[in-house]
Amino acid sequence: xxxIWTLVEHRNGAIDSISWETLAMARQLADKSGGSVTAxxxxxGVGDFAQTAFHYGADxxxxxxxxxxxxxxLETYSATLTxxxxxxxxxxxxxxxxxxxxxIAPAVAAKLGVGLASxxxxxxxxxxxxxxxRPVLVGNLVATITFGDAKPQxxxxxxxxxxxxxxxxxxxGNVTQANVAGITPVTEVxxxxxxxxxxxxxxxxxxxxxxxxxxxxxxxxxVKALADVLGGALGASRAAVDAGWIxxxxxxxxxxxxxxxxxxIACGISGAIQHxxxxxxxxxxxxxxxxPEAPIFKYAKYGIVGxxxxxxxxxxEAFKAELGK
Amino acid sequence: MxxxxxxxxTPDTAQLSASMDGLKLMAEGGPRIVNPWDEYAIETGITLAxxxxxxxxxxxxxxxxxTEAIKTxxxxxxxxxxxxxxxxxxxxxxxxxxxxxTAAINQMGDYDIILAGKSAIDGDTAQTxxxxxxxxxxxxxxxxAKIEAVDFDAKTITVVRAIDGGRETVTSxxxxxxxxxxxIGEPRYPSFMGIRKAAKAKIPExxxxxxxxSADEVGAAGSQAQWLQVTLPPAxxxxxxxxxxxxxxxxxxxxxxxxxxxxx
Ligand SMILES: Cc1cc2nc3c(=O)[nH]c(=O)nc-3n(C[C@H](O)[C@H](O)[C@H](O)COP(=O)(O)OP(=O)(O)OC[C@H]3O[C@@H](n4cnc5c(N)ncnc54)[C@H](O)[C@@H]3O)c2cc1C
Ligand SMILES: Nc1ncnc2c1ncn2[C@@H]1O[C@H](COP(=O)(O)O)[C@@H](O)[C@H]1O
Numbered sequence: 001x002x003x004i005w006t007l008v009e010h011r012n013g014a015i016d017s018i019s020w021e022t023l024a025m026a027r028q029l030a031d032k033s034g035g036s037v038t039a040x041x042x043x044x045g046v047g048d049f050a051q052t053a054f055h056y057g058a059d060x061x062x063x064x065x066x067x068x069x070x071x072x073x074l075e076t077y078s079a080t081l082t083x084x085x086x087x088x089x090x091x092x093x094x095x096x097x098x099x100x101x102x103x104i105a106p107a108v109a110a111k112l113g114v115g116l117a118s119x120x121x122x123x124x125x126x127x128x129x130x131x132x133x134r135p136v137l138v139g140n141l142v143a144t145i146t147f148g149d150a151k152p153q154x155x156x157x158x159x160x161x162x163x164x165x166x167x168x169x170x171x172x173g174n175v176t177q178a179n180v181a182g183i184t185p186v187t188e189v190x191x192x193x194x195x196x197x198x199x200x201x202x203x204x205x206x207x208x209x210x211x212x213x214x215x216x217x218x219x220x221x222x223v224k225a226l227a228d229v230l231g232g233a234l235g236a237s238r239a240a241v242d243a244g245w246i247x248x249x250x251x252x253x254x255x256x257x258x259x260x261x262x263x264x265i266a267c268g269i270s271g272a273i274q275h276x277x278x279x280x281x282x283x284x285x286x287x288x289x290x291x292p293e294a295p296i297f298k299y300a301k302y303g304i305v306g307x308x309x310x311x312x313x314x315x316x317e318a319f320k321a322e323l324g325k
Numbered sequence: 326m327x328x329x330x331x332x333x334x335t336p337d338t339a340q341l342s343a344s345m346d347g348l349k350l351m352a353e354g355g356p357r358i359v360n361p362w363d364e365y366a367i368e369t370g371i372t373l374a375x376x377x378x379x380x381x382x383x384x385x386x387x388x389x390x391x392t393e394a395i396k397t398x399x400x401x402x403x404x405x406x407x408x409x410x411x412x413x414x415x416x417x418x419x420x421x422x423x424x425x426x427t428a429a430i431n432q433m434g435d436y437d438i439i440l441a442g443k444s445a446i447d448g449d450t451a452q453t454x455x456x457x458x459x460x461x462x463x464x465x466x467x468x469x470a471k472i473e474a475v476d477f478d479a480k481t482i483t484v485v486r487a488i489d490g491g492r493e494t495v496t497s498x499x500x501x502x503x504x505x506x507x508x509i510g511e512p513r514y515p516s517f518m519g520i521r522k523a524a525k526a527k528i529p530e531x532x533x534x535x536x537x538x539s540a541d542e543v544g545a546a547g548s549q550a551q552w553l554q555v556t557l558p559p560a561x562x563x564x565x566x567x568x569x570x571x572x573x574x575x576x577x578x579x580x581x582x583x584x585x586x587x588x589x
Contacts (some may be wrong), residue, residue, distance in 0.1 A: 099488045110459035116419070136447060137447055138449060142557075146553045249487070255507065286579070301570065314575070318576035323589075
């Protein structure tokens with residue numbers, strides 16, 4: 001009977017959808033092994049989140065509601081989760097591979113002396129052992145990870161890989177209130193500058209990217225117009241970033257962001273192995289390139305061979321008409 | 326000021342090609358470089374030493390051939406290095422690696438800051454530096470895009486973290502483990518003099534016994550996460566459908582196809 005924990009992540013009162021993706025996987029593992037799923041919720045004024053977690057598949061919840069947890073701090077969150085795990089002894093602990101999850105998980109794993117697989121693409125249970133696959137060598141290899149006897153076996157799950165369950169509002173569960181680990185954080189957040197009005201590459205379900213074929217900074221608005229009409233994020237190849245046409249935060253690939261949107265539209269990008277490393281697992285790839293031999297076409301589901309300055313605006317207009325914008 | 330830079334030697338992924346796949350690249354004897362993300366940590370360490378006095382030193386756990394990468398770091402401007410190497414260290418997971426690095430750091434005397442890269446491009450776990458901080462019991466500052474202010478006398482640092490949703494400014498006491506991003510500043514090239522000096526450098530090595538660790542704390546025996554197998558990713562099916570036609574016509578067809586895919 002595996003006891004499976006998941007962490008519910010949130011910011012500014014909104015739950016991060018990666019929590020429900022993680023919870024759905026936990027549910028699947030629990031159903032397979034006859035186990036249970038506990039949603040662990042840390043924060044200030046987060047009591048209501050437990051009910052939502054039940055709707056998304058949790059059997060019960062542990063809630064630590066404390067003013068000291070209002071702002072996320074790695075020290076307080078990892079200390080509290082470590083103490084909870086020591087007390088309740090879960091068998092498996094899953095988190096989302098968000099920026100937070102990717103630092104909380106290793107910190108907790110280190111304090112507990114347990115194994116961790118980060119950024120996993122698939123999970124299964126073999127008896128009472130978790131088996132995970134994850135990308136290594138920047139997506140050029142896949143490693144299968146298994147675990148020793150120490151519990152909990154931990155994993156962080158890549159965003160947008162595991163579909164969340166449809167919420168079932170009839171589901172209910174027990175809530176256990178727990179206490180915060182009595183530590184005082186030594187780091188202090190003194191400022192936050194929100195990235196305004198921009199869809200981040202991490203969360204985007206649609207990404208439209210431009211490469212050297214865009215020709216210069218003056219070419220990017222053409223690509224961005226398509227991203228905007230689709231409510232997507234703007235990406236770029238390293239060639240475009242290195243040329244100074246667009247800031248680094250837009251770079252997709254081995255030395256940029258790894259993304260996995262539902263739709264990736266590559267405009268004037270050749271499809272170098274280092275660019276592919278960051279986007280080739282996108283669900284549907286569209287390539288617009290004037291060179292029919294460009295490697296990107298090997299990975300694309302749909303391709304247009306032609307000048308992006310003719311086809312991208314046409315696509316933008318067609319989507320505008322179709323989506324009534 | 327003393328900065329310890331955690332640097333790993335990794336396969337050179339720029340060499341990947343149709344004839345050099347990931348497995349061949351990872352195999353023994355394949356091309357190796359300084360983990361590209363660690364070059365930014367080296368650069369940060371050297372810059373801090375230049376601005377505040379003191380030195381940046383390299384700490385590497387790896388095989389003997391990692392001295393090659395260490396020499397690159399020395400040629401860039403690091404003032405010393407230690408290589409942690411032992412057959413017993415092989416197949417260490419991130420936590421066992423962190424144990425080895427932490428044992429060494431605890432023998433290195435006073436230090437002000439530990440610098441690390443975003444992740445190592447081979448294992449790609451981004452776990453080791455967080456775990457070093459956890460084992461040392463010092464603060465961890467991740468995704469650091471900028472060091473806003475640092476005062477080594479008062480032992481405080483202020484950094485900007487580029488995280489999901491925005492940029493967070495955080496202050497922390499020192500020593501701390503700081504994991505830096507590319508935005509921190511482009512790494513310098515090794516100087517000619519630096520390369521000549523580094524070529525002659527003798528890199529001190531430490532093994533299991535020197536670090537006071539036991540064999541069951543490191544390597545496969547000390548690792549709770551193990552690589553069962555490594556394979557090439559499943560081959561992508563090439564089901565390319567080329568949409569023909571003049572822009573307006575092609576666009577209309579593509580829009581319908583994408584709507585049918587339910588990706589919009
Ligand atoms: C260690 C290392 C790490 C790297 N990391 C990354 C990374 O993270 N991300 C990344 O992207 N790259 C990375 N690269 C660089 C990568 O190898 C390629 O150089 C880069 O991706 C090329 O960018 P590009 O496709 O935009 O340019 P190009 O390869 O020059 O391709 C431009 C394409 O645009 C097409 N084109 C030109 N004009 C038009 C037009 N008007 N209409 C339509 N098509 C047009 C051309 O046919 C061509 O296919 C890395 C390289 C190394 C060595
Ligand atoms: N074997 C190692 N020796 C020294 N530093 C390492 C080693 N492995 C990882 N690191 C450091 O930890 C960071 C994250 O690595 P990883 O957890 O392997 O992705 C790297 O960028 C290095 O700074």
